[in-house]
C-alpha cells in the first residue's frame with residue numbers, strides 16, 4: 001500500500017522546515033525527508049541573520065514575514081550592531097547594522113518541533129529521490145518505498161536534485177561563475193569584538209568573494225571565506241586559502257592564529273539570483289534549491305525561510321482550494337524579488353573589478369560607508385547605478 005501525503009518536503013533546513021510548518025498549520029498532511037541524522041547538525045553557515053528592526057530597511061515588502069526574523073532569544077547566540085568591510089589594501093569602512101548571530105541548530109530544532117506539533121511527520125536519515133510520472137509525484141528512498149504527494153517542495157539545497165526531477169531549470173546555475181565555494185571554521189579563544197561583523201574583500205584570500213569573521217560572543221566566531229573559481233589565479237586548495245587567511249593575514253594573525261579551530265565545513269552556494277521558474281506542475285522550489293541567495297552578501301537564511309514559508313502556504317492552499325502553484329512565484333517576487341535582482345546585477349557588475357585589490361579598493365573608497373552599506377544590503381547606490389547599467 002502506498003503512503004499518501006498532501007505535501008512532501010525534501011530537505012529539513014530553514015526552507016524545508018518553514019515550508020512544513022506553514023503547510024501543517026493550514027491542516028494538510030505533511031512529510032519531510034532529510035538525509036542528515038539530526039536536525040541542524042552540522043551547521044554549515046556563518047549564522048548572520050538581520051535583526052527584526054532592520055527588516056523595514058532591507059526588505060520593506062517582507063514585513064508580513066516578521067516571524068522569520070523575530071526569533072526567541074534561545075535561538076540567538078550574539079547580537080551585532082556594526083559591519084566593517086576591509087579592502088585588500090588594508091583600509092576599512094564601517095556602518096551600523098543590527099544583526100542576530102543565530103544558534104542555527106537550536107533555531108532549526110525549534111521550527112521542527114513546532115511543525116511536528118502541528119502534525120508534520122519528519123523522517124531523518126532519509127535521503128529522498130523524486131519520481132515524476134504523468135504529472136504526479138512520488139518521493140522516497142526508492143520508487144518502491146516512495147510516498148505519494150499532491151505537491152512536492154524542493155528544499156534540498158544547492159544544486160537541487162528534487163527541482164531538477166520536477167523539470168525546474170537548475171542546471172544553468174551549476175557553473176563556476178554562478179556559484180561560490182565556501183569554507184568555514186568555528187574558532188574559539190580569538191580576539192573579536194562581540195558587536196562587530198568583519199568582511200574582507202581581498203583577492204589574495206577570497207578571489208571573487210570575501211572572507212568573514214562573524215562573532216558568536218566570548219571570543220568565539222565563525223571564520224570563513226567564499227571564492228569563485230574563475231577568479232582563482234592559480235590552482236589552490238580552498239582550505240589552504242582559509243589557513244593563510246587565519247595565520248598569515250597582516251591584520252589578523254595576532255588576533256586569530258592562537259585560537260582553536262573546529263567544525264570545518266564546506267559547501268557550494270548559488271550566486272546568480274533565483275532560478276528562472278520556481279514552480280512546476282506539482283512542485284515548488286524554495287531556499288538554496290531555488291538559488292535564493294543574495295549574491296552580494298551570500299545571505300541565504302532569510303530568503304530560505306521566507307520562500308519556505310510562502311511555498312508551504314501556497315502548497316496547502318493548492319491542496320485545499322485549488323490555488324494555482326504559480327501564486328508562489330508572485331508572492332516571493334513581491335517580497336524579495338527587487339532586492340534579489342539588484343543584488344544579482346551588482347554582483348555581475350562587480351565581477352569586472354573583483355580581480356584587482358587596487359581597483360576594488362578605489363571602488364570602495366568611491367562608494368564610501370553609505371554606498372558600501374547599500375551594496376551589502378542589496379540596494380544599488382546612485383553612484384554605482386551607471387556602472388551596473390553598463391556591466392551587469
Ligand SMILES: Cc1cc2nc3c(=O)[nH]c(=O)nc-3n(C[C@H](O)[C@H](O)[C@H](O)COP(=O)(O)OP(=O)(O)OC[C@H]3O[C@@H](n4cnc5c(N)ncnc54)[C@H](O)[C@@H]3O)c2cc1C
Pocket residue numbers: 010011012013014015016033034035036044045046047048049126127128129155156157158161182183184214224265266267268269286287288289292293298299300301302304
Ligand atoms: C560557509 C557558509 C556560510 C554561510 N553564512 C551565512 C550567513 O552568515 N547568513 C546567511 O543568511 N546565509 C549564510 N549562508 C547561506 C545559508 O546557509 C543557506 O542559504 C541556507 O542554509 C539555505 O537554507 P536551505 O534550507 O535552502 O538549504 P540547506 O540549509 O542547505 O538545507 C537543505 C537540506 O536538505 C537536505 N538534503 C539534501 N539533499 C537531500 C535529499 N536527497 N534527501 C533528503 N534531504 C536532502 C540536507 O541534508 C539539508 O538539511 C552560508 C552558507 C555557507 C555554506
